[in-house]
Amino acid sequence: MKVIILSSGKGTRMMPLTKDIPKPMLEINGEYLLENKINLCRDSGLDEITINVAYKKNVIINYIETLDFDIHLVDEGDEPLGTAEGIRNIIKNFDDEEFIVINSDIWTDYNLGALKDLKLEESLAHIVLIDTPDYLDGDFDCDGDSLLVGNAYVFSGIGKYHRELFNNHSNVELGDILRSEKKITFSIFDGKWMDIGTPDRLEKIRQLEQDPK
Numbered sequence: 001m002k003v004i005i006l007s008s009g010k011g012t013r014m015m016p017l018t019k020d021i022p023k024p025m026l027e028i029n030g031e032y033l034l035e036n037k038i039n040l041c042r043d044s045g046l047d048e049i050t051i052n053v054a055y056k057k058n059v060i061i062n063y064i065e066t067l068d069f070d071i072h073l074v075d076e077g078d079e080p081l082g083t084a085e086g087i088r089n090i091i092k093n094f095d096d097e098e099f100i101v102i103n104s105d106i107w108t109d110y111n112l113g114a115l116k117d118l119k120l121e122e123s124l125a126h127i128v129l130i131d132t133p134d135y136l137d138g139d140f141d142c143d144g145d146s147l148l149v150g151n152a153y154v155f156s157g158i159g160k161y162h163r164e165l166f167n168n169h170s171n172v173e174l175g176d177i178l179r180s181e182k183k184i185t186f187s188i189f190d191g192k193w194m195d196i197g198t199p200d201r202l203e204k205i206r207q208l209e210q211d212p213k
Contacts, residue, residue, distance in 0.1 A: 001116050002096050003046045004087060005037045006157075007104040008054035008080040013198050022056040024104035025063065026202060029209045033196060034060065034104050038071070044113040046100065048072075050090050054080040082172035091163050101174075103157030107205050109192040115160045123185045124165040127178060129153035130193050135201065139175070140186075147186055149179050156193055 011023030018026070024034035031039075034051070041049055047069065053060045054076040064071050074090050081089055087101060100115050110128065118126055132138035132154045141150025155178060169177045178184060194205045 001046055002048040002050065002094060002099045003041050003112070004090055004099060004101045005034065005041075005049060005051045005104050006083055006086060006101060007034055007060060008052045008057075008076050008086055009105065010055040010080065011105070014196075014202070017199055017202070018056075020056070021059050022053075023196070025056075025059050026196070028107060028196075028202070028206050032063070033107065034063070036107060037102055037104050038067075040102070040108070040110065040112050042069075044111060044116055046112055046116060050074060051104075052076055052081075052086045052090060054078060083174040084166060084169070084177055085172045087161070087174065088166045091166065094163070096163075098160060098162050100160050101158075105196050106157045107192070107194045107196055108156070108158070108189075110156070110158055110189055112158075114187075115158070118160060120160065120162055120185075122183065124162045124168070124181060124183045125159055125178070126185045126187070127159035128156040129186050129188050130156045131188070131190070133194075135197075136195060139179070142186070145185070147184050153188065154195075156189060157195070158189075 007024040009023060011018040014023050025032050050072040052074045061073060076086060098120055120126060132151055136154050138151030139155045140153045141148045171177045194201060196202050
């Protein structure tokens with residue numbers, strides 16, 4: 001099972017922290033955001049990892065070269081392609097019909113093994129939702145097994161997808177696809193998760209990790 005770690009964004013809201021380094025290489029108590037995702041993959045037995053890079057790409061490339069296992073890098077150029085377009089750019093070289101995608105700019109202990117073993121069946125995607133935290137507006141509501149646009153839950157940045165989803169839609173951003181596609185299943189995760197979207201959130205999760213009480 002292949003995993004894509006989305007890592008090409010500019011992280012403009014994190015300035016000035018991202019002036020010289022890309023957002024995935026920000027640290028939380030000695031662990032890079034990107035390293036956290038790589039470790040989640042390895043802990044779940046997922047060793048076919050692809051990472052896309054664009055902004056300050058050499059920082060990520062140099063880091064990956066220090067690791068003792070193979071990770072495939074896809075260079076998007078100097079400007080990020082967008083989340084959905086970045087995925088399309090990667091999977092054009094995949095034989096696999098299904099694959100996992102996780103954003104690098106979240107902090108979580110989610111067990112990716114749950115997605116590794118999950119069968120999409122008739123759906124084109126299975127996404128992981130989080131109760132909307134007070135610092136986000138929310139993405140979805142749920143009505144039984146149906147997913148609706150709303151604000152009760154936020155998309156975690158973690159999901160499993162069928163390549164047909166990206167053939168059927170031309171949107172540049174994944175969120176736009178998820179809000180319009182009907183053949184999506186979901187699960188709700190109540191473990192550790194934070195969107196590292198601002199310097200304040202980065203500092204908050206650093207403090208929480210030091211003193212989880």
